[in-house]
Amino acid sequence: MPLKTKTRSVTAPPPVPSAKAASKKSKKDDDDGTEMGDGDDWNLGKSLIKPPDQLDLTEQELKEEITRVLTADNPHAPENIVRFSFKERAYKQVPVISQMAIHFARDGNLLHKDSDEAKRQQSRGKLSEESDAEDISAPLPSESAEKMDTEEEELPDAKGAEEEEEKEVIRPRQERKIPNQFNFSERASQTFNNPMRENGCQTEPPPRASFASTANQWEIFDAYEEVLAKQAMKKEKQKPHTVKKDEVSKKKISAVESMSDDISRVSKVAKIVERMVNQNSFDDILQDFKYFEDPSDEFRDQEGTVLPLWKYFYEKAKRLAITSMCWNPKYHDLFAVGHGSYDFMKQNRGMLLVFSLKNPTYPEYQYSSDSSVLCLDFHNMYPHLIAVGFYDGCVAVYNIMENATGPTYKSSPKSGKHTDPVWQVKWQKDDLDNNINFCSVSSDGRVVSWALIKDEIVYTDIIKLTMDGICKDALENLQLQIMGCGTSFDFHKQKDNLFLVGTEEGKIHKCSKAYSSEFLDTYEAHHMAVDALHWNTFHPEIFISCSSDWTVKIWDHNLKNPMFTFDLNAPVGDVTWSPYSSTVFAAVTTNGKVHVFDLNVNKYEPICEQTIVNKKRNKLTHIAFNPTYPIIMVGDERGGVSILKLSPNLRKQPKAKKGQEVQKGPEVEIAKMDKLLSLVRDPDMKQN
Amino acid sequence: MAEPEAKKEDADSRRIQTFPIVRFCDMPEEMKVETMELCVTACEKFSANNETAAKMIKETMDKRFGASWHVVVGEGFGFEVTHEMKNILYMYFGGNMAVCVWKCT
Numbered sequence: 001m002p003l004k005t006k007t008r009s010v011t012a013p014p015p016v017p018s019a020k021a022a023s024k025k026s027k028k029d030d031d032d033g034t035e036m037g038d039g040d041d042w043n044l045g046k047s048l049i050k051p052p053d054q055l056d057l058t059e060q061e062l063k064e065e066i067t068r069v070l071t072a073d074n075p076h077a078p079e080n081i082v083r084f085s086f087k088e089r090a091y092k093q094v095p096v097i098s099q100m101a102i103h104f105a106r107d108g109n110l111l112h113k114d115s116d117e118a119k120r121q122q123s124r125g126k127l128s129e130e131s132d133a134e135d136i137s138a139p140l141p142s143e144s145a146e147k148m149d150t151e152e153e154e155l156p157d158a159k160g161a162e163e164e165e166e167k168e169v170i171r172p173r174q175e176r177k178i179p180n181q182f183n184f185s186e187r188a189s190q191t192f193n194n195p196m197r198e199n200g201c202q203t204e205p206p207p208r209a210s211f212a213s214t215a216n217q218w219e220i221f222d223a224y225e226e227v228l229a230k231q232a233m234k235k236e237k238q239k240p241h242t243v244k245k246d247e248v249s250k251k252k253i254s255a256v257e258s259m260s261d262d263i264s265r266v267s268k269v270a271k272i273v274e275r276m277v278n279q280n281s282f283d284d285i286l287q288d289f290k291y292f293e294d295p296s297d298e299f300r301d302q303e304g305t306v307l308p309l310w311k312y313f314y315e316k317a318k319r320l321a322i323t324s325m326c327w328n329p330k331y332h333d334l335f336a337v338g339h340g341s342y343d344f345m346k347q348n349r350g351m352l353l354v355f356s357l358k359n360p361t362y363p364e365y366q367y368s369s370d371s372s373v374l375c376l377d378f379h380n381m382y383p384h385l386i387a388v389g390f391y392d393g394c395v396a397v398y399n400i401m402e403n404a405t406g407p408t409y410k411s412s413p414k415s416g417k418h419t420d421p422v423w424q425v426k427w428q429k430d431d432l433d434n435n436i437n438f439c440s441v442s443s444d445g446r447v448v449s450w451a452l453i454k455d456e457i458v459y460t461d462i463i464k465l466t467m468d469g470i471c472k473d474a475l476e477n478l479q480l481q482i483m484g485c486g487t488s489f490d491f492h493k494q495k496d497n498l499f500l501v502g503t504e505e506g507k508i509h510k511c512s513k514a515y516s517s518e519f520l521d522t523y524e525a526h527h528m529a530v531d532a533l534h535w536n537t538f539h540p541e542i543f544i545s546c547s548s549d550w551t552v553k554i555w556d557h558n559l560k561n562p563m564f565t566f567d568l569n570a571p572v573g574d575v576t577w578s579p580y581s582s583t584v585f586a587a588v589t590t591n592g593k594v595h596v597f598d599l600n601v602n603k604y605e606p607i608c609e610q611t612i613v614n615k616k617r618n619k620l621t622h623i624a625f626n627p628t629y630p631i632i633m634v635g636d637e638r639g640g641v642s643i644l645k646l647s648p649n650l651r652k653q654p655k656a657k658k659g660q661e662v663q664k665g666p667e668v669e670i671a672k673m674d675k676l677l678s679l680v681r682d683p684d685m686k687q688n
Numbered sequence: 689m690a691e692p693e694a695k696k697e698d699a700d701s702r703r704i705q706t707f708p709i710v711r712f713c714d715m716p717e718e719m720k721v722e723t724m725e726l727c728v729t730a731c732e733k734f735s736a737n738n739e740t741a742a743k744m745i746k747e748t749m750d751k752r753f754g755a756s757w758h759v760v761v762g763e764g765f766g767f768e769v770t771h772e773m774k775n776i777l778y779m780y781f782g783g784n785m786a787v788c789v790w791k792c793t
Contacts, residue, residue: 208792211712211776212768215786220763223709223780 074099275358282360285309289357289631294647302601304608304649306594309631310360312337312641316368317351322635324375325624330383332628333357334364337641340372340391342621347372347391354386354400355641365400367407372421379427379436387438387450389422395440395450397457409457411450416459418442423487429496439491441501445483447511463516465503488533494540500557502530508545510557523560525553532574538582539673546575552587554599556677563677564603568595574622580651582673588620588634596650599676608650612642712778723749723777727787731761735782738762745789753791760788 081094111118279286289309297304320339328334339351350373354365372391379385384401394417396407411417420443427438428449437451445465451458465484485504492498497513498520506526509519526547536542542563546552548571553562570589578584583599592615596608612620613636622635630646708728713720726748734741742759749757753775760767763784769776771790778788 207773208770209773209776210768210770211778211790212766213711213778213788214766215762215780215788216764217784220780220784220786223711224783227707227709 072099074101076101274362278359278361282310289629289643289645292645297647297649300649302607302649304596304647304651306596306608306610306612306632306644306646306650308612308642308644310357310643312355312360312643313639314351314353314363314366316366317353317639320349320351320372320639321637322621322639322641323350323373325622325633325635325641326376326378326386327624327626327633328354328378328383329380329627331356332626334383335624335626335633335641336376336378336386337635338373338376338388339639340374342372350390352376352386352388352398357643367398367405369396369407374421375424375440377425377427377438379438381430382436385427385436387425387427387440389418389425389440389442391421393418393420393422393442393444395422395425395438395457397438397452409452409455411457411459415457416448418444418446418448420444420485424489426489426491428491439489439499441486441489443485443487443504445485447486447489447499447501449513461516462513463501463511463519465501465509485529487529488531490533490535490543492535492540493537500533500535500543502533502545504529506530506547506549508533508555521557523555525555525562526551528571531572532576534575534577536582536673537577537579539670542582542673542677544575544577544585546572546587548572552585564599566595566597566604566606568593573620576623576625578625578651579627582670583676584650586623586625586632588623590619591615592618592620592636594620594623594632594634594644596646598650600672603676603679608647612636612644613638613640708779708781710777710779713776714774715777716774719753720777722752723789724779727777727779727789728781731781731785731787745787749789749791755791755793757789757791762786 077097077099079097081097082091083094084090085092111121288307292307294305294307317339321341322337323340323342324338326336328336334354334356336352336354339353341347350369350371352367352369352373353363356364369388369390370392371394373388374391375389377387379387384399386398386400388396388398388407390396394411396410398404399408402408418440422440422442425438425440427436431437431451433451433453435451435453437449439447439449439462441447447462447465449460449462451460465486484507486501487504488502490500499511499513501509501511502525503509506524506528508523508525508530510521510523511519525545526549528547528549530545530547532546534544536544541556541558542554543557544552544554550567550569550571552566552568552572552575554564555562566587568587568589570591570593573588573590575585575587578586581598581600584597586594586596588594591611592613593609593611595606597606601607612634617638619637620634621637623632625632630651632644632646634642634644636642708724710720710724715723727745730741730744734744738761742761745761746757746759749759758769763786765786767788769788769790769792771792775791776789778786780786
């Protein structure tokens with residue numbers, strides 16, 4: 001019972017009814033006679049006591065009837081549940097909300113008797129009973145067997161029941177245990193695993209390149225225009241030209257894209273510029289070459305001069321003597337020069353240079369070789385092929401159109417090269433199989449014909465130069481053939497098979513390709529080696545020879561003795577006929593002089609005798625006439641080539657008598673020569 | 689002379705002469721021919737849509753020659769690419785279309 005102090009004056013009345021209520025309650029609860037006798041007194045003087053938080057309502061409001069409704073709704077259940085529906089992809093309100101409120105839940109452990117678990121439990125239960133009852137039941141059947149007669153009706157039933165029971169017993173047994181019929185036992189083992197090893201490899205990536213371009217409407221249009229233009233051109237031009245166009249178009253296409261052809265494109269232009277520069281710097285010489293005619297010739301009575309024009313000299317061929325020279329038969333400004341050494345002791349290397357008159361400063365083509373170049377010849381039909389003979393006996397063919405550093409074909413010891421220096425090579429006409437071929441003569445006494453068949457060079461001996469004197473070996477009584485050494489040869493211009501060979505002994509043999517064992521004729525020409533031998537350009541029966549015995553001799557091949565003999569006071573290195581006249585020839589001597597003779601003018605003396613190089617330091621080795629221009633080139637021992645222009649007197653044509661037509665042509669030349677010869681021949685006895 | 693000129697003009701204006709011009713190619717001959725034919729076919733088939741033409745070319749090239757090919761079909765573009773050697777073709781077609789096909793992984 002709460003004690004309320006009376007000090008609370010305001011709260012005096014309220015505590016009273018609460019105290020009353022409390023007392024009432026206590027009365028109910030305890031049933032004790034906790035009297036509150038004072039409470040009855042209080043009842044009398046009771047006044048309405050309100051709790052402090054009671055609402056003050058009006059009378060009307062108090063009378064108002066308020067209905068209260070009890071529903072079965074779960075007050076704790078939410079009124080509206082909204083869920084996201086993935087099917088409709090929208091938030092949807094759940095229509096019905098369950099109002100079930102679970103106050104108490106407990107899981108039970110009841111099983112339906114027909115369910116699997118229940119059956120299993122039953123069987124387990126029965127088993128444990130039966131195992132006890134087994135012993136009991138076992139004697140049962142035996143008992144029943146004894147009692148069969150007596151209790152027949154009962155026994156079957158009992159048996160059946162027992163059987164049934166047994167069956168039931170057996171089934172659980174089977175379910176429980178599978179008997180081992182094979183005495184099987186499991187055993188496992190692990191084999192040895194090979195140890196693992198890591199191995200890695202990286203392939204090289206495929207090669208890559210960059211490529212760039214632009215595709216614009218105008219570029220496409222231009223390309224199409226180009227192609228159409230080319231097609232139109234193709235239709236107009238003939239077939240051999242179309243091949244060129246293809247190459248050009250290919251070049252254009254590739255040139256557009258690739259950047260690596262810059263240098264080669266410049267080279268062509270550079271060449272032209274170089275020539276222009278040369279032309280400009282040597283302008284006066286060029287003018288002389290073209291137009292200068294020595295006016296002093298009028299005053300010189302039939303004598304002429306040679307005017308030095310250019311001097312060709314190549315640094316790399318400095319110490320090498322000029323051993324051979326040849327003008328190109330097609331391009332008359334092109335000439336080839338072979339460098340080497342005549343000195344037996346000082347053999348080191350050789351060079352083949354091709355110069356052009358348009359560029360006196362640098363060779364157009366150059367080839368180096370291991371041994372001295374001794375002779376060379378341009379092919380008449382294929383002006384890009386040069387046949388070369390070397391000091392070591394090899395012959396080679398260079399193709400200057402190819403960008404090769406070496407010869408296209410070269411003979412080797414296997415393919416029958418000479419064993420001694422090759423002194424002369426000369427191209428022949430194509431043979432029966434249309435293979436190009438050339439001949440060479442060498443100190444080993446063989447004249448060999450080489451044919452270029454496909455990629456090889458094939459040789460055939462034409463003739464062997466045997467000496468007449470046969471040396472008998474005392475011991476073996478053999479007849480040794482001494483080979484002569486061929487130093488020069490020349491083929492007849494018209495009769496292919498006929499050719500002359502000059503030897504080191506000074507003899508000249510007239511031979512034919514058809515007869516390889518015999519000479520047709522032999523001339524006792526010189527006392528020393530025959531250095532040069534040439535048939536006359538026009539006259540078919542005359543040839544000229546020169547030798548180191550200071551003489552130049554002109555022969556008719558029918559006669560044993562020379563028609564003309566000239567003594568030049570010095571060893572003659574080379575002699576050659578002029579291409580424009582049958583009576584003009586030129587010779588060079590080792591004292592540095594050039595001698596030009598015109599038999600029509602003067603039969604005994606040269607019409608020009610001029611020193612070209614300093615005779616103390618240098619010797620002239622070779623000379624050659626240009627086929628078209630009135631110039632000659634002279635080679636010396638130091639490796640320099642001098643180009644000299646012939647003055648008008650030297651290239652005089654015979655003056656026509658008045659009224660007579662001036663006839664040109666070989667017949668005139670031949671007639672001219674014949675006239676000369678007849679003058680000379682008369683005192684000679686004609687010998688066959 | 690007038691006739692072929694007139695024909696040429698016609699060809700230019702109508703672009704009927706749609707022969708392909710190879711600007712640059714370092715493929716082996718057989719591969720080049722095949723690729724060119726494929727490009728021509730694709731451009732003719734999808735003349736309206738460069739993308740589908742390029743797609744067709746690329747997929748066929750991938751199937752035929754392996755790994756990854758790249759194709760550009762268009763009328764105006766510049767390019768600088770790195771390609772595997774012997775696997776690039778750059779050609780014009782149809783008078784106004786350019787196709788560049790290259791392989792690079």
